[in-house]
Amino acid sequence: MSKINRQGILDILDGYDKEDITIATLGSHSSLHMFHGAKAEGFKTAIVCEEGREVPYKRFNVVDEYIMVDKFSDIVNDDVQQQLVDMNSIVFPHGSFVAYAGLDNIETIFNVPMFGNRDILRWEAERDLERKLMTESGIRIPKKINNPNEIDSTVMVKFPGARGGRGYFVANSTDEFNEKIDAMLKRNWIEEEDIKEAHIEEYVLGCNYCIHYFFSGLKDEVELMGIDSRYESTIDGLVRVPAKDQLDIGADPSYVITGNHPVVMRESLLPQVFDIGDKITETAKELVKPGFNGPFCMQTLVNDDLEVVVFEMSARSDGGTNTFMNGSAYSYLYHGEPLSMGRRMAMEIKNGIKEDRLEEIIT
Ligand code: AMP
Numbered sequence: 001m002s003k004i005n006r007q008g009i010l011d012i013l014d015g016y017d018k019e020d021i022t023i024a025t026l027g028s029h030s031s032l033h034m035f036h037g038a039k040a041e042g043f044k045t046a047i048v049c050e051e052g053r054e055v056p057y058k059r060f061n062v063v064d065e066y067i068m069v070d071k072f073s074d075i076v077n078d079d080v081q082q083q084l085v086d087m088n089s090i091v092f093p094h095g096s097f098v099a100y101a102g103l104d105n106i107e108t109i110f111n112v113p114m115f116g117n118r119d120i121l122r123w124e125a126e127r128d129l130e131r132k133l134m135t136e137s138g139i140r141i142p143k144k145i146n147n148p149n150e151i152d153s154t155v156m157v158k159f160p161g162a163r164g165g166r167g168y169f170v171a172n173s174t175d176e177f178n179e180k181i182d183a184m185l186k187r188n189w190i191e192e193e194d195i196k197e198a199h200i201e202e203y204v205l206g207c208n209y210c211i212h213y214f215f216s217g218l219k220d221e222v223e224l225m226g227i228d229s230r231y232e233s234t235i236d237g238l239v240r241v242p243a244k245d246q247l248d249i250g251a252d253p254s255y256v257i258t259g260n261h262p263v264v265m266r267e268s269l270l271p272q273v274f275d276i277g278d279k280i281t282e283t284a285k286e287l288v289k290p291g292f293n294g295p296f297c298m299q300t301l302v303n304d305d306l307e308v309v310v311f312e313m314s315a316r317s318d319g320g321t322n323t324f325m326n327g328s329a330y331s332y333l334y335h336g337e338p339l340s341m342g343r344r345m346a347m348e349i350k351n352g353i354k355e356d357r358l359e360e361i362i363t
Contacts, residue, residue, distance in 0.1 A: 009363065041347055091114045117293045227328070269306060
């Protein structure tokens with residue numbers, strides 16, 4: 001199927017009443033601060049919501065229009081798209097939107113104007129593309145081990161589709177790698193043919209910081225909007241267990257995200273934070289035009305050499321932005337008022353309308 005026609009999207013945008021724009025998204029993930037922020041900036045809001053999931057949006061009263069669907073993936077249905085376009089909607093993407101709408105559909109059949117670069121979403125989803133972007137930008141990432149026989153220090157092993165950390169494991173030697181692979185085969189967590197897909201990388205012993213950036217296409221500048229740290233089961237539960245019992249009950253820890261907490265970094269690390277943001281956005285401009293646009297997140301571990309090592313990225317609003325519904329220490333410094341990521345996104349749309357440059361930040 002052919003890719004979404006850019007001119008088609010621009011024509012739809014052209015037909016919109018710019019005085020009556022609606023900010024729309026799927027009711028999940030990080031939509032609360034998107035809706036709240038859009039309303040704070042004077043926009044109408046519309047939710048596409050699965051039956052039974054509407055309670056938070058009603059209780060928090062952040063949504064004007066409800067498009068109720070049987071299942072979230074119905075957001076790509078023609079009638080839902082038409083309703084969105086009829087409301088002059090600009091869609092704000094987030095993790096659940098990408099998961100339920102589906103990357104292929106976003107690239108080929110979802111004909112509603114979206115904030116950001118819809119082409120860059122694939123670059124976070126495919127490990128090879130993600131690694132290419134990170135490698136070419138020259139930021140510090142975990143070293144890759146190409147062959148299990150070369151394991152001579154602690155490594156993290158990841159399988160495709162194991163995102164969210166279920167099925168990740170740590171190994172210290174080739175023997176241990178083989179033992180753990182056998183155990184996974186026995187539990188039917190992986191199939192024989194998955195083994196060659198194992199991605200093996202340096203285990204970075206350090207603290208977790210997920211850095212939320214906003215790239216303003218209008219200002220051509222990266223802003224630091226906040227930093228959160230992940231709360232992951234079972235690994236974070238394990239540290240509450242006495243050491244003598246950890247081996248028995250924690251033999252196969254998982255890294256399933258269950259929540260986030262706000263953090264700040266040592267001030268002396270912030271130059272690295274801005275450097276990472278600047279490098280990755282410059283490289284993205286070359287590799288996947290027009291590059292990052294709006295929110296993105298670099299998931300990092302900081303080791304005791306004070307290196308900020310990036311092990312993962314999100315090319316859209318990250319779930320950790322929920323930590324800052326009322327702004328973070330950093331977004332406060334920038335804007336002098338509590339500002340969520342959602343509100344920053346809405347501000348960009350508002351500025352795009354004011355400067356008559358909306359087409360530069362919409363795909
Ligand atoms: P991910 O699914 O990539 O977000 O990873 C889930 C969790 O696995 C992370 O939050 C980290 O705690 C851990 N992790 C991932 N990659 C590494 C690595 N190279 N070294 C140490 N821990 C890692």
